[in-house]
Amino acid sequence: MDITKQELCYIYVGNKHKQNSMYLFGTKVDRLEKKDIIRLIENQIQESKTLDYKKELNLQKDNDKKEFLYDVSAMYNTDGGCIIFGIEEEKDENDQNTGKPLQIVNLEVENFDKLSQQIEDILKNSTDPSITHIALKEIQFENGKILILGIPKGLGLPSMVTYKSSNKFYKRRNSGKFLVDTFELNQMFLQNQAIVEKIKNFRRERIEEVISLDTLPNLDTETSFFIHIIPNNFQEQVITDFTLYENDLKREMKPFSYSYNSGWNYMYNIDGYMTYSSSDNIRVISKYNQLFRNGTYEIYSSKIFAKGFHEQMGFDGPLLMDNTIFYIEEALKVLNKVDIDPPFYISFSFRNVKGKVMNRNSAYITPEFTKDNIDFPLINVSSYDANIKELLKPNFDILWQIFGYAKSPIL
Numbered sequence: 001m002d003i004t005k006q007e008l009c010y011i012y013v014g015n016k017h018k019q020n021s022m023y024l025f026g027t028k029v030d031r032l033e034k035k036d037i038i039r040l041i042e043n044q045i046q047e048s049k050t051l052d053y054k055k056e057l058n059l060q061k062d063n064d065k066k067e068f069l070y071d072v073s074a075m076y077n078t079d080g081g082c083i084i085f086g087i088e089e090e091k092d093e094n095d096q097n098t099g100k101p102l103q104i105v106n107l108e109v110e111n112f113d114k115l116s117q118q119i120e121d122i123l124k125n126s127t128d129p130s131i132t133h134i135a136l137k138e139i140q141f142e143n144g145k146i147l148i149l150g151i152p153k154g155l156g157l158p159s160m161v162t163y164k165s166s167n168k169f170y171k172r173r174n175s176g177k178f179l180v181d182t183f184e185l186n187q188m189f190l191q192n193q194a195i196v197e198k199i200k201n202f203r204r205e206r207i208e209e210v211i212s213l214d215t216l217p218n219l220d221t222e223t224s225f226f227i228h229i230i231p232n233n234f235q236e237q238v239i240t241d242f243t244l245y246e247n248d249l250k251r252e253m254k255p256f257s258y259s260y261n262s263g264w265n266y267m268y269n270i271d272g273y274m275t276y277s278s279s280d281n282i283r284v285i286s287k288y289n290q291l292f293r294n295g296t297y298e299i300y301s302s303k304i305f306a307k308g309f310h311e312q313m314g315f316d317g318p319l320l321m322d323n324t325i326f327y328i329e330e331a332l333k334v335l336n337k338v339d340i341d342p343p344f345y346i347s348f349s350f351r352n353v354k355g356k357v358m359n360r361n362s363a364y365i366t367p368e369f370t371k372d373n374i375d376f377p378l379i380n381v382s383s384y385d386a387n388i389k390e391l392l393k394p395n396f397d398i399l400w401q402i403f404g405y406a407k408s409p410i411l
Helices: 034-042 062-076 112-126 182-211 242-252 317-337 388-402
Strands: 010-013 016-019 051-054 081-085 087-091 097-104 135-141 144-151 170-173 176-179 224-231 265-268 272-277 287-292 297-301 344-351 379-381
Touching: 034 087, 034 097, 034 135, 051 062, 051 087, 062 081, 062 112, 062 144, 062 170, 062 176, 112 135, 112 144, 182 224, 182 344, 224 317, 242 265, 242 272, 242 317, 297 317, 317 344, 317 388, 344 388, 379 388
Parallel strands: 051 081
Antiparallel strands: 010 016, 081 144, 087 097, 135 144, 170 176, 224 297, 224 344, 265 272, 272 287, 287 297, 344 379
8 A cells, every 4th residue: 555745644543633743654653663664665655854764873973963963953843753763765876865765774773772861861962942752762673673763843942953052953844954044943933932822812711711601600710720731732632532541531630639538520521521529519510620632731729718817718828839730740641641742831820819818827917819810921841751840930939929928938
Protein backbone atom coordinates (compact mmCIF):
# COMPACT_ATOMS: atom_id res chain seq x y z
CA MET A 1 0.00 0.00 0.00
CA ASP A 2 1.38 3.41 -0.94
CA ILE A 3 1.76 5.90 1.89
CA THR A 4 1.59 9.67 1.38
CA LYS A 5 3.57 12.27 3.31
CA GLN A 6 0.41 13.48 4.99
CA GLU A 7 -0.21 10.02 6.47
CA LEU A 8 3.12 9.98 8.28
CA CYS A 9 2.24 12.03 11.32
CA TYR A 10 -1.34 11.18 12.27
CA ILE A 11 -2.54 9.97 15.63
CA TYR A 12 -5.79 8.00 15.56
CA VAL A 13 -8.08 8.43 18.55
CA GLY A 14 -11.21 6.30 18.39
CA ASN A 15 -12.34 6.90 14.83
CA LYS A 16 -10.96 10.44 14.65
CA HIS A 17 -7.46 11.56 13.73
CA LYS A 18 -5.25 14.59 13.84
CA GLN A 19 -1.76 15.60 12.86
CA ASN A 20 0.82 15.13 15.60
CA SER A 21 4.53 15.75 15.30
CA MET A 22 5.76 12.82 17.40
CA TYR A 23 3.92 10.03 15.58
CA LEU A 24 4.58 7.94 12.47
CA PHE A 25 1.69 6.02 10.89
CA GLY A 26 -0.44 6.72 13.96
CA THR A 27 2.16 5.25 16.33
CA LYS A 28 4.03 7.31 18.89
CA VAL A 29 7.80 7.39 18.46
CA ASP A 30 8.54 5.35 21.58
CA ARG A 31 6.23 2.57 20.35
CA LEU A 32 7.51 2.31 16.76
CA GLU A 33 8.66 -1.08 15.47
CA LYS A 34 10.82 -2.47 12.66
CA LYS A 35 7.83 -2.81 10.33
CA ASP A 36 7.14 0.94 10.53
CA ILE A 37 10.66 1.80 9.32
CA ILE A 38 10.48 -0.84 6.60
CA ARG A 39 7.27 0.83 5.35
CA LEU A 40 9.15 4.12 5.02
CA ILE A 41 11.82 2.55 2.85
CA GLU A 42 9.54 0.32 0.78
CA ASN A 43 7.18 3.19 0.01
CA GLN A 44 10.06 5.61 -0.66
CA ILE A 45 8.65 8.24 1.70
CA GLN A 46 10.59 11.40 0.97
CA GLU A 47 11.83 13.91 3.51
CA SER A 48 9.44 16.72 4.38
CA LYS A 49 9.00 19.46 6.95
CA THR A 50 8.27 16.79 9.55
CA LEU A 51 10.61 14.00 8.45
CA ASP A 52 14.39 13.94 8.06
CA TYR A 53 16.84 11.11 7.36
CA LYS A 54 20.40 11.12 8.65
CA LYS A 55 23.03 8.48 7.88
CA GLU A 56 25.07 9.27 10.99
CA LEU A 57 24.76 10.88 14.39
CA ASN A 58 27.86 12.81 15.45
CA LEU A 59 27.96 14.75 18.70
CA GLN A 60 31.68 14.84 19.46
CA LYS A 61 32.87 18.04 17.76
CA ASP A 62 31.47 21.54 18.27
CA ASN A 63 30.39 21.87 14.64
CA ASP A 64 28.61 18.52 14.80
CA LYS A 65 26.71 19.60 17.91
CA LYS A 66 25.73 22.88 16.25
CA GLU A 67 24.38 21.11 13.18
CA PHE A 68 22.43 18.73 15.38
CA LEU A 69 20.95 21.64 17.33
CA TYR A 70 20.12 23.53 14.13
CA ASP A 71 18.29 20.48 12.75
CA VAL A 72 16.29 19.86 15.92
CA SER A 73 15.40 23.52 16.58
CA ALA A 74 14.38 23.97 12.93
CA MET A 75 11.76 21.22 13.30
CA TYR A 76 10.68 22.48 16.71
CA ASN A 77 10.18 26.00 15.33
CA THR A 78 8.16 24.73 12.34
CA ASP A 79 5.78 21.80 12.78
CA GLY A 80 7.79 19.37 14.91
CA GLY A 81 8.60 15.99 13.40
CA CYS A 82 10.92 12.99 13.40
CA ILE A 83 14.63 12.69 12.59
CA ILE A 84 15.72 9.12 11.84
CA PHE A 85 19.44 8.45 12.25
CA GLY A 86 20.89 5.40 10.51
CA ILE A 87 19.17 5.64 7.12
CA GLU A 88 21.14 6.33 3.97
CA GLU A 89 19.44 8.37 1.24
CA GLU A 90 19.38 7.69 -2.47
CA LYS A 91 21.74 9.80 -4.60
CA ASP A 92 20.99 11.59 -7.88
CA GLU A 93 23.25 11.72 -10.93
CA ASN A 94 25.27 14.48 -9.24
CA ASP A 95 25.80 12.34 -6.13
CA GLN A 96 23.48 14.57 -4.11
CA ASN A 97 20.98 13.27 -1.57
CA THR A 98 17.44 12.99 -2.97
CA GLY A 99 15.61 12.86 0.35
CA LYS A 100 14.37 9.32 -0.39
CA PRO A 101 15.42 6.47 1.95
CA LEU A 102 17.68 3.85 0.38
CA GLN A 103 18.76 1.50 3.13
CA ILE A 104 19.48 1.06 6.82
CA VAL A 105 23.10 1.44 7.82
CA ASN A 106 24.81 0.46 11.03
CA LEU A 107 24.51 3.37 13.45
CA GLU A 108 27.06 2.88 16.20
CA VAL A 109 25.31 3.30 19.57
CA GLU A 110 27.19 1.58 22.37
CA ASN A 111 24.98 2.75 25.24
CA PHE A 112 21.47 3.95 24.34
CA ASP A 113 20.70 5.32 27.83
CA LYS A 114 23.94 7.29 27.89
CA LEU A 115 23.29 8.70 24.38
CA SER A 116 19.71 9.62 25.32
CA GLN A 117 20.94 11.53 28.34
CA GLN A 118 23.59 13.29 26.23
CA ILE A 119 20.98 14.39 23.68
CA GLU A 120 18.62 15.64 26.39
CA ASP A 121 21.44 17.57 28.09
CA ILE A 122 22.60 19.17 24.84
CA LEU A 123 19.08 20.32 23.98
CA LYS A 124 18.32 21.53 27.50
CA ASN A 125 21.56 23.48 27.91
CA SER A 126 21.99 24.83 24.36
CA THR A 127 18.52 26.02 23.36
CA ASP A 128 16.46 28.90 24.75
CA PRO A 129 13.67 28.28 25.61
CA SER A 130 14.95 24.76 26.20
CA ILE A 131 13.61 22.05 23.90
CA THR A 132 12.31 19.30 26.13
CA HIS A 133 9.76 16.47 26.02
CA ILE A 134 11.50 14.79 23.09
CA ALA A 135 10.99 11.10 22.32
CA LEU A 136 13.82 8.66 21.52
CA LYS A 137 13.55 5.11 20.20
CA GLU A 138 16.29 2.66 19.23
CA ILE A 139 15.42 -0.15 16.80
CA GLN A 140 17.77 -3.03 15.95
CA PHE A 141 17.81 -4.55 12.44
CA GLU A 142 19.83 -7.46 11.07
CA ASN A 143 22.08 -5.11 9.12
CA GLY A 144 22.28 -2.25 11.59
CA LYS A 145 20.64 -0.04 14.14
CA ILE A 146 18.61 3.17 13.83
CA LEU A 147 17.69 5.92 16.28
CA ILE A 148 14.45 7.89 15.97
CA LEU A 149 14.20 11.33 17.55
CA GLY A 150 10.68 12.72 17.95
CA ILE A 151 10.51 16.51 18.26
CA PRO A 152 7.41 18.38 19.48
CA LYS A 153 6.04 21.40 17.70
CA GLY A 154 7.04 24.53 19.57
CA LEU A 155 3.88 26.50 20.26
CA GLY A 156 5.37 28.94 22.71
CA LEU A 157 8.30 31.23 22.04
CA PRO A 158 10.61 30.13 19.19
CA SER A 159 13.71 28.32 20.40
CA MET A 160 17.16 29.80 19.77
CA VAL A 161 20.36 27.75 19.52
CA THR A 162 22.75 29.18 22.11
CA TYR A 163 25.62 26.68 21.88
CA LYS A 164 29.00 28.45 21.81
CA SER A 165 27.15 31.79 21.53
CA SER A 166 25.52 30.78 18.24
CA ASN A 167 22.31 32.70 19.05
CA LYS A 168 20.52 31.62 15.87
CA PHE A 169 16.94 30.73 15.00
CA TYR A 170 16.16 28.10 12.37
CA LYS A 171 13.03 26.79 10.67
CA ARG A 172 12.47 23.94 8.24
CA ARG A 173 11.13 23.53 4.74
CA ASN A 174 10.70 20.28 2.77
CA SER A 175 14.26 20.44 1.48
CA GLY A 176 15.90 21.14 4.84
CA LYS A 177 16.52 23.84 7.43
CA PHE A 178 17.08 27.56 6.88
CA LEU A 179 18.24 30.49 9.00
CA VAL A 180 15.35 32.75 10.03
CA ASP A 181 15.53 36.38 8.96
CA THR A 182 14.37 39.35 11.05
CA PHE A 183 10.92 39.57 9.45
CA GLU A 184 10.10 35.91 9.97
CA LEU A 185 11.45 35.97 13.52
CA ASN A 186 9.11 38.84 14.29
CA GLN A 187 6.20 36.81 12.87
CA MET A 188 7.13 33.88 15.12
CA PHE A 189 7.00 36.08 18.22
CA LEU A 190 3.71 37.61 17.11
CA GLN A 191 2.29 34.13 16.66
CA ASN A 192 3.21 33.30 20.25
CA GLN A 193 1.49 36.46 21.50
CA ALA A 194 -1.62 35.51 19.53
CA ILE A 195 -1.69 32.08 21.20
CA VAL A 196 -1.48 33.66 24.66
CA GLU A 197 -4.37 36.02 23.84
CA LYS A 198 -6.50 33.11 22.61
CA ILE A 199 -5.79 31.22 25.83
CA LYS A 200 -6.75 34.26 27.92
CA ASN A 201 -9.98 34.59 25.94
CA PHE A 202 -10.76 30.90 26.39
CA ARG A 203 -10.19 31.16 30.15
CA ARG A 204 -12.35 34.27 30.50
CA GLU A 205 -15.22 32.92 28.40
CA ARG A 206 -15.12 29.54 30.12
CA ILE A 207 -15.25 31.09 33.62
CA GLU A 208 -18.19 33.28 32.58
CA GLU A 209 -19.95 30.18 31.28
CA VAL A 210 -19.41 28.30 34.55
CA ILE A 211 -20.44 31.20 36.81
CA SER A 212 -23.61 31.79 34.80
CA LEU A 213 -24.53 28.10 35.40
CA ASP A 214 -24.62 27.30 31.70
CA THR A 215 -22.55 24.13 32.21
CA LEU A 216 -23.74 22.92 35.64
CA PRO A 217 -27.07 24.40 36.78
CA ASN A 218 -26.63 22.86 40.24
CA LEU A 219 -23.14 24.31 40.88
CA ASP A 220 -22.37 26.30 44.04
CA THR A 221 -20.89 29.63 42.85
CA GLU A 222 -21.12 31.75 46.02
CA THR A 223 -17.34 32.03 45.91
CA SER A 224 -15.27 30.32 43.22
CA PHE A 225 -11.68 29.22 42.76
CA PHE A 226 -10.48 28.00 39.36
CA ILE A 227 -7.27 26.38 38.16
CA HIS A 228 -6.70 26.07 34.41
CA ILE A 229 -4.07 23.96 32.66
CA ILE A 230 -4.28 24.72 28.95
CA PRO A 231 -2.00 23.16 26.29
CA ASN A 232 -0.61 25.64 23.78
CA ASN A 233 -2.23 23.70 20.97
CA PHE A 234 -5.61 23.53 22.73
CA GLN A 235 -7.34 24.58 19.51
CA GLU A 236 -5.86 21.63 17.61
CA GLN A 237 -5.85 18.68 20.00
CA VAL A 238 -8.82 16.30 19.87
CA ILE A 239 -9.42 13.35 22.17
CA THR A 240 -12.74 11.61 21.64
CA ASP A 241 -12.61 8.24 23.36
CA PHE A 242 -12.18 8.72 27.11
CA THR A 243 -13.34 5.16 27.69
CA LEU A 244 -9.78 4.09 26.83
CA TYR A 245 -8.63 5.74 30.08
CA GLU A 246 -11.78 5.51 32.20
CA ASN A 247 -10.37 3.50 35.10
CA ASP A 248 -7.39 5.81 35.44
CA LEU A 249 -9.51 8.96 35.16
CA LYS A 250 -12.01 7.78 37.79
CA ARG A 251 -9.19 7.03 40.20
CA GLU A 252 -6.80 9.91 39.57
CA MET A 253 -9.02 12.93 38.84
CA LYS A 254 -9.70 13.73 42.51
CA PRO A 255 -11.58 17.05 42.91
CA PHE A 256 -9.90 19.86 44.85
CA SER A 257 -10.38 19.19 48.55
CA TYR A 258 -8.66 19.85 51.86
CA SER A 259 -9.76 16.38 52.96
CA TYR A 260 -7.82 13.64 51.19
CA ASN A 261 -10.38 11.03 52.26
CA SER A 262 -13.39 12.64 50.59
CA GLY A 263 -15.14 10.73 47.83
CA TRP A 264 -16.29 11.78 44.39
CA ASN A 265 -18.41 10.78 41.42
CA TYR A 266 -17.80 10.94 37.69
CA MET A 267 -19.67 11.43 34.43
CA TYR A 268 -19.20 12.01 30.73
CA ASN A 269 -20.48 15.35 29.44
CA ILE A 270 -20.52 17.56 26.37
CA ASP A 271 -17.02 18.90 27.13
CA GLY A 272 -15.40 15.54 27.87
CA TYR A 273 -15.03 13.85 31.26
CA MET A 274 -15.76 15.19 34.74
CA THR A 275 -15.25 14.10 38.33
CA TYR A 276 -17.23 15.97 40.98
CA SER A 277 -18.40 16.00 44.59
CA SER A 278 -20.63 17.95 46.95
CA SER A 279 -20.22 19.15 50.52
CA ASP A 280 -23.34 20.24 52.41
CA ASN A 281 -26.11 19.46 49.97
CA ILE A 282 -25.87 16.29 47.89
CA ARG A 283 -27.82 17.97 45.10
CA VAL A 284 -25.37 20.88 44.82
CA ILE A 285 -21.91 20.37 43.27
CA SER A 286 -19.19 22.22 45.14
CA LYS A 287 -16.06 21.04 43.35
CA TYR A 288 -15.12 19.30 40.14
CA ASN A 289 -12.33 18.47 37.69
CA GLN A 290 -13.13 18.78 33.98
CA LEU A 291 -10.97 17.18 31.29
CA PHE A 292 -11.80 18.71 27.92
CA ARG A 293 -11.47 16.95 24.61
CA ASN A 294 -8.96 19.60 23.52
CA GLY A 295 -6.61 18.66 26.38
CA THR A 296 -7.54 21.47 28.77
CA TYR A 297 -7.83 20.54 32.45
CA GLU A 298 -10.04 22.67 34.72
CA ILE A 299 -10.19 22.44 38.52
CA TYR A 300 -12.99 24.16 40.44
CA SER A 301 -13.88 24.60 44.10
CA SER A 302 -16.42 26.75 45.94
CA LYS A 303 -15.26 25.53 49.34
CA ILE A 304 -11.94 27.25 50.05
CA PHE A 305 -13.59 30.03 52.13
CA ALA A 306 -15.00 29.65 55.65
CA LYS A 307 -15.98 31.96 58.53
CA GLY A 308 -13.32 33.09 60.97
CA PHE A 309 -12.88 35.89 63.52
CA HIS A 310 -15.21 38.89 63.15
CA GLU A 311 -17.50 36.64 61.09
CA GLN A 312 -15.30 37.36 58.07
CA MET A 313 -15.16 34.81 55.27
CA GLY A 314 -11.57 33.92 54.47
CA PHE A 315 -9.14 31.24 53.40
CA ASP A 316 -5.98 29.66 54.74
CA GLY A 317 -3.22 30.99 52.45
CA PRO A 318 -0.50 28.36 52.98
CA LEU A 319 -3.05 25.53 52.76
CA LEU A 320 -4.49 26.89 49.50
CA MET A 321 -0.99 27.25 48.09
CA ASP A 322 0.05 23.70 48.98
CA ASN A 323 -3.14 22.22 47.59
CA THR A 324 -2.93 24.25 44.39
CA ILE A 325 0.55 22.88 43.72
CA PHE A 326 -0.52 19.33 44.62
CA TYR A 327 -3.61 19.28 42.38
CA ILE A 328 -1.77 20.83 39.44
CA GLU A 329 0.91 18.15 39.70
CA GLU A 330 -1.79 15.46 39.85
CA ALA A 331 -3.57 16.96 36.84
CA LEU A 332 -0.33 16.93 34.83
CA LYS A 333 0.04 13.22 35.56
CA VAL A 334 -3.41 12.66 34.06
CA LEU A 335 -2.61 14.75 30.98
CA ASN A 336 0.63 12.85 30.48
CA LYS A 337 -1.23 9.54 30.70
CA VAL A 338 -3.71 10.55 27.98
CA ASP A 339 -0.87 11.76 25.71
CA ILE A 340 -1.43 15.52 25.82
CA ASP A 341 1.84 17.16 24.81
CA PRO A 342 3.41 20.14 26.61
CA PRO A 343 3.91 23.07 26.71
CA PHE A 344 1.02 24.29 28.88
CA TYR A 345 -0.18 27.58 30.29
CA ILE A 346 -1.31 27.37 33.92
CA SER A 347 -3.25 29.93 35.93
CA PHE A 348 -5.65 30.27 38.84
CA SER A 349 -8.57 32.66 39.30
CA PHE A 350 -11.03 33.88 41.94
CA ARG A 351 -14.66 34.92 41.46
CA ASN A 352 -17.07 36.66 43.89
CA VAL A 353 -14.39 37.27 46.54
CA LYS A 354 -14.68 41.00 47.30
CA GLY A 355 -14.51 41.52 51.07
CA LYS A 356 -12.98 38.10 51.75
CA VAL A 357 -9.71 37.82 53.70
CA MET A 358 -6.74 35.48 53.69
CA ASN A 359 -5.83 35.07 57.35
CA ARG A 360 -9.35 34.32 58.56
CA ASN A 361 -8.19 33.11 62.00
CA SER A 362 -6.46 36.37 62.88
CA ALA A 363 -7.89 38.27 65.86
CA TYR A 364 -7.02 41.50 64.07
CA ILE A 365 -8.79 43.19 61.19
CA THR A 366 -6.87 42.17 58.06
CA PRO A 367 -6.88 43.46 54.46
CA GLU A 368 -9.62 42.19 52.16
CA PHE A 369 -9.97 41.39 48.49
CA THR A 370 -10.99 44.70 46.92
CA LYS A 371 -12.25 43.12 43.70
CA ASP A 372 -14.76 40.40 43.01
CA ASN A 373 -12.89 38.85 40.10
CA ILE A 374 -9.14 38.21 39.94
CA ASP A 375 -7.22 36.38 37.20
CA PHE A 376 -3.57 35.68 37.89
CA PRO A 377 -0.96 35.75 35.09
CA LEU A 378 -0.54 32.75 32.81
CA ILE A 379 2.55 30.69 33.63
CA ASN A 380 4.24 28.72 30.86
CA VAL A 381 5.15 25.11 31.71
CA SER A 382 7.44 23.70 29.04
CA SER A 383 7.62 20.05 30.15
CA TYR A 384 6.28 17.47 32.56
CA ASP A 385 9.55 17.70 34.48
CA ALA A 386 8.99 21.37 35.34
CA ASN A 387 9.12 22.51 38.97
CA ILE A 388 5.53 23.67 39.52
CA LYS A 389 6.23 25.22 42.91
CA GLU A 390 9.04 27.32 41.51
CA LEU A 391 7.06 28.40 38.44
CA LEU A 392 4.01 29.43 40.47
CA LYS A 393 5.95 31.41 43.07
CA PRO A 394 5.48 34.79 41.26
CA ASN A 395 1.70 34.27 41.29
CA PHE A 396 1.66 33.28 44.95
CA ASP A 397 3.75 36.37 45.72
CA ILE A 398 1.09 38.50 43.99
CA LEU A 399 -1.62 36.80 46.06
CA TRP A 400 0.22 37.58 49.29
CA GLN A 401 0.87 41.18 48.19
CA ILE A 402 -2.88 41.69 47.78
CA PHE A 403 -3.07 41.32 51.55
CA GLY A 404 -0.09 43.57 52.33
CA TYR A 405 2.75 41.07 52.55
CA ALA A 406 6.01 41.42 50.63
CA LYS A 407 5.95 37.84 49.33
CA SER A 408 4.49 34.39 49.88
CA PRO A 409 6.07 31.89 52.30
CA ILE A 410 6.88 29.54 49.42
CA LEU A 411 10.63 28.89 49.06
